[in-house]
Amino acid sequence: MKLPRFAHLTTLLLLFAVGLLLSACHQDEPQPWQLTNISGHMPDLSFRLTNDEGKTVTADDYRGKVTLLYFGYTHCPDVCPLTMAQLHVVMQRLGKLADGASILFVSVDPNRDTPAVLHEYVKAFDPHAVGLTGSPADIEALTKRYRAAFTREAGKSDGSYDVSHSSGIYVFDGNGKARLLATPEDAQDKLVHDLHLLLGPGSAP
Amino acid sequence: MPSRLLLLAIGLLPVGNLLAAQADHVTATEAWIRLLPARLPASGYVTLHNTGSSAATLVSAHSATYGSVMLHQSSMGSGGMSSMNAVAQLVIAPQGKVTLAPAGYHLMLEQVSRALTPGDSVDITLDFADGSHLPVHFLVRPANATDPQ
Ligand SMILES: [Cu+2]
Numbered sequence: 001m002k003l004p005r006f007a008h009l010t011t012l013l014l015l016f017a018v019g020l021l022l023s024a025c026h027q028d029e030p031q032p033w034q035l036t037n038i039s040g041h042m043p044d045l046s047f048r049l050t051n052d053e054g055k056t057v058t059a060d061d062y063r064g065k066v067t068l069l070y071f072g073y074t075h076c077p078d079v080c081p082l083t084m085a086q087l088h089v090v091m092q093r094l095g096k097l098a099d100g101a102s103i104l105f106v107s108v109d110p111n112r113d114t115p116a117v118l119h120e121y122v123k124a125f126d127p128h129a130v131g132l133t134g135s136p137a138d139i140e141a142l143t144k145r146y147r148a149a150f151t152r153e154a155g156k157s158d159g160s161y162d163v164s165h166s167s168g169i170y171v172f173d174g175n176g177k178a179r180l181l182a183t184p185e186d187a188q189d190k191l192v193h194d195l196h197l198l199l200g201p202g203s204a205p
Numbered sequence: 206m207p208s209r210l211l212l213l214a215i216g217l218l219p220v221g222n223l224l225a226a227q228a229d230h231v232t233a234t235e236a237w238i239r240l241l242p243a244r245l246p247a248s249g250y251v252t253l254h255n256t257g258s259s260a261a262t263l264v265s266a267h268s269a270t271y272g273s274v275m276l277h278q279s280s281m282g283s284g285g286m287s288s289m290n291a292v293a294q295l296v297i298a299p300q301g302k303v304t305l306a307p308a309g310y311h312l313m314l315e316q317v318s319r320a321l322t323p324g325d326s327v328d329i330t331l332d333f334a335d336g337s338h339l340p341v342h343f344l345v346r347p348a349n350a351t352d353p354q
Binding site for chain 1: 239241242243245246247248273277279281282284285286287288289307308311313314315347348349350351
């Protein structure tokens with residue numbers, strides 16, 4: 001009874017903390033996202049790179065667009081084209097809403113992926129796709145920012161080489177906030193569902 | 206008469222031969238190539254059925270259209286890292302099938318020797334361990350093809 005005020009305060013704080021925990025467990029609204037929600041766990045979209053038309057662009061140029069960030073390289077004949085083809089189908093399924101989205105294909109092989117090669121590459125998949133390249137240091141900084149990794153594998157006799165790379169697709173909202181992560185295991189329906197929510201009327205820009 | 210009998214015997218030979226070449230009891234379906242622009246390496250996909258009673262082992266492939274054809278496998282490692290590796294051989298069990306499909310086994314096609322457009326057909330010959338060959342027509346499809354053809 002010597003410190004009633006402190007005791008009260010502690011109890012109040014404890015109740016408050018329990019209340020927070022309870023509200024977190026019993027959300028009134030069900031979690032609307034089907035993909036992994038990364039809000040608050042990944043930094044905002046930020047970069048300064050060269051687009052597939054040879055122009056310097058920054059994340060600010062894509063404000064107002066929902067962006068899908070994917071790391072790949074054009075000499076990847078199997079997994080990267082599959083991902084890009086699937087994103088093309090997602091865009092088609094979104095119909096008109098797709099115009100509010102951009103697919104950002106960031107090359108992890110800037111030595112070979114010139115803007116010209118990237119341009120032909122992304123346009124073969126979808127009109128909403130943009131190819132981005134830059135200095136190896138800038139590319140590495142961007143992959144590190146999103147804890148994505150890539151490794152250049154040992155070269156072959158003809159001088160060609162493969163690049164192992166992270167396969168996730170990071171989704172940012174129109175304010176450049178990281179929102180969702182799609183992995184190759186995620187069904188395409190989930191991405192379509194969540195992009196509908198992010199792009200649809202009434203969604204925050 | 207003896208010569209006619211001999212002809213008959215030769216005609217029956219492939220059917221009666223218990224040690225038929227591996228390529229003879231493999232059928233290929235859904236063969237297609239994902240065409241990429243700018244002469245970038247492309248991938249060939251095909252489903253192989255072994256209708257025989259012994260295994261067939263695919264060891265390589267070659268084509269007049271590509272200077273280099275390699276048997277590869279894409280795999281997903283820890284942390285969602287995607288990588289490609291060369292595959293020395295691919296065994297198709299008796300009455301079994303092996304599917305070369307996106308994000309798995311594929312023929313990596315490089316050094317294309319002519320301009321290709323979607324709708325073209327490219328011949329690729331599959332080479333089996335016993336030295337037998339299976340020529341297969343691959344349909345060229347656009348980069349963003351996904352649906353089964
Ligand atoms: Cu490959």
